[in-house]
Amino acid sequence: MSRISGPRQGGSVETARFDIAVRLAWDWNVPINSSRPWWQHSVCYQIYVRSFADGNGDGVGDVAGIEQRLPYLADLGIDSVWITPFYTSPQLDHGYDVSDYRDVDPLFGSLADFDSMLGRAHALDIRVIVDLVPNHTSSEHPWFTAALASAPGSRERERYVFRDGSGRGGAKPPNNWRSIFGGPAWTRVDGGHVDDDGPGQWYLHLFDASQPDLNWWNPEVGDEFESILRFWLDRGVDGFRIDVAHGLYKPNDLVDKKRGDRAPMPMWDQPEVHEVYRRWHKILEEYDGQRMAVAEAWTDTPESMARYIRADELQQAFNFHWLSAKWSAAAFRDVVTETLAAVSLVDATATWVLSNHDVVRHVTRYGGGDKGLARAKAAVLMMLGLPGSAYIYQGEELGLEQVAVLPEHREDPTYFRSGEVGRDGCRVPIPWSGSEPPYGFGPGDAQPWLPQPAEWKDLTVEAQEADPDSTLHFYRKVLATRREVTTGISDEVTVLGSAPGTLALRRGDALVCIINCGSRPAKVPAEAGRLVISSGPMHGNGTLPPDTAAWFATA
Numbered sequence: 001m002s003r004i005s006g007p008r009q010g011g012s013v014e015t016a017r018f019d020i021a022v023r024l025a026w027d028w029n030v031p032i033n034s035s036r037p038w039w040q041h042s043v044c045y046q047i048y049v050r051s052f053a054d055g056n057g058d059g060v061g062d063v064a065g066i067e068q069r070l071p072y073l074a075d076l077g078i079d080s081v082w083i084t085p086f087y088t089s090p091q092l093d094h095g096y097d098v099s100d101y102r103d104v105d106p107l108f109g110s111l112a113d114f115d116s117m118l119g120r121a122h123a124l125d126i127r128v129i130v131d132l133v134p135n136h137t138s139s140e141h142p143w144f145t146a147a148l149a150s151a152p153g154s155r156e157r158e159r160y161v162f163r164d165g166s167g168r169g170g171a172k173p174p175n176n177w178r179s180i181f182g183g184p185a186w187t188r189v190d191g192g193h194v195d196d197d198g199p200g201q202w203y204l205h206l207f208d209a210s211q212p213d214l215n216w217w218n219p220e221v222g223d224e225f226e227s228i229l230r231f232w233l234d235r236g237v238d239g240f241r242i243d244v245a246h247g248l249y250k251p252n253d254l255v256d257k258k259r260g261d262r263a264p265m266p267m268w269d270q271p272e273v274h275e276v277y278r279r280w281h282k283i284l285e286e287y288d289g290q291r292m293a294v295a296e297a298w299t300d301t302p303e304s305m306a307r308y309i310r311a312d313e314l315q316q317a318f319n320f321h322w323l324s325a326k327w328s329a330a331a332f333r334d335v336v337t338e339t340l341a342a343v344s345l346v347d348a349t350a351t352w353v354l355s356n357h358d359v360v361r362h363v364t365r366y367g368g369g370d371k372g373l374a375r376a377k378a379a380v381l382m383m384l385g386l387p388g389s390a391y392i393y394q395g396e397e398l399g400l401e402q403v404a405v406l407p408e409h410r411e412d413p414t415y416f417r418s419g420e421v422g423r424d425g426c427r428v429p430i431p432w433s434g435s436e437p438p439y440g441f442g443p444g445d446a447q448p449w450l451p452q453p454a455e456w457k458d459l460t461v462e463a464q465e466a467d468p469d470s471t472l473h474f475y476r477k478v479l480a481t482r483r484e485v486t487t488g489i490s491d492e493v494t495v496l497g498s499a500p501g502t503l504a505l506r507r508g509d510a511l512v513c514i515i516n517c518g519s520r521p522a523k524v525p526a527e528a529g530r531l532v533i534s535s536g537p538m539h540g541n542g543t544l545p546p547d548t549a550a551w552f553a554t555a
Helices: 013-027 063-076 111-123 142-148 219-235 273-285 302-309 320-324 329-344 369-384 413-418 454-458 461-465 471-486
Strands: 003-005 043-047 080-083 100-104 127-132 186-188 202-204 239-242 292-295 351-353 389-393 492-496 502-507 511-516 530-534 548-553
Touching: 043 063, 063 080, 063 111, 063 471, 100 111, 100 219, 111 127, 111 219, 127 219, 127 292, 219 273, 273 292, 273 302, 302 329, 320 329, 320 351, 329 492, 329 502, 329 511, 369 389, 369 471, 369 511, 369 548, 461 471, 471 530, 471 548
Parallel strands: 003 492, 043 080, 043 389, 080 127, 127 239, 239 292, 351 389
Antiparallel strands: 186 202, 492 502, 502 511, 511 548, 530 548
8 A cells, every 4th residue: 555754745644634534435435455466566558559550551550560569568568558449430539439349340450369469468478458438339339320210218218318408499408518529518319219300309428429428327338338348358358448437427417517617527527437336346356367447537636536446446547647747846746645645545556647648748748859858758767666557658668749740630539629639649650660651650651540750760669779878778777677676665655855846755665766857956865875777867976967867776
């Protein structure tokens, strides 16, 4: 269990722990579990399947491509992979619009390809986590096509959130909710049902109109997803990443979102979601091999995140508060202390992540160029020194930045619904070899589904393999060092006194981690011992340069 002690900006740690305990007390009835499963301290590599590796030369990443590149991941030093949706889908949101949860989309291969990849991963001691999308289906899912062909109030419509409209003739949406991708969260169907040519009901979609939200108040929905879980567990997957885990249940009254509403919003983080995960926990426990699930739950506080990882619910939840923190020692300190205090109350471990397929890559967020890369390396070194598991997004080990994708190439539904740039820039296929696109992304010369920039010629895996000072070699060294020096050490973290603009943490009695987010060199605390690894060149006078992090062995 992770504990935090020592100085904390903005109030004592004990005050924070008491506040968190009060907020969690409404359902504090689960036993403490002190076991140490594999996932509690793993390093998981996120594979955005379209953009990782192309096995058949059509310009789109696939399952065969993943299998071919698994030795690269084993050499990198990761413990597990999370693979984004590869299920049958019209691909209007790149797989997050699922039409068949029990098959592989032909674009990505077949079930036989998946089984082969899974076996190869396990042979390399790599666990496999697959993405599950329970908040919504594709509008091409058989359930939804049946709903459109059925009358209001029918069993088929009750699987989704259909409502009559408001205003004269039901011409306005049922409420004022907005889609995450922009525009209204409601679409009106052409007719009440197949025999009605007039305007009909409205259906809810918190994302794209091609992604109708499921009605989790209907027991049939829960039963279906339990069956889907078992289908993939029976094939041997090690876990699930749960998309929009804080969604699922919407209040039956569908109350309007009011200006100035405080969290939780009426469409997010409703208490009923936790019963779903208690049921799923029991299913995971039926299978050997320590199966797990991690929630994508965009909650407002570390304590609300911790509710998802109580001992009878999910095993992990993404800690987006670290990802969202600005480049600041004070901000990082607050995230660390508040996160570790929250997870300790439910006897869980934290997760740490800097980038994923939905956010701007952190090299760019931290300023881009040499400065952004230096800060990115410092941040990941600090992150990997913390207790818990870490998630690495494909390409960050190459130091990739966000790509400015031209409008004519954009595919993110966010762009088409809102006019905003969207997420395409962090999803550009990664470069493997050669001096020009497609950079060895697949066999042949087929250009990938999103164009790669010319400046990536020096960032390919091949180029960085040949450069001992590359970002790739840095990641390999950090991951190997992490396994060597943190295995078996205490999860207790102490915040040390340190120079302005810096954060210094001691983990147990063995490791001190320091990051300098300031603009001047900073003196290393007296508690630091022998230098183990640093994210950049160190000064020889006991100081840490700006935009640099380092580990020191104290034992």
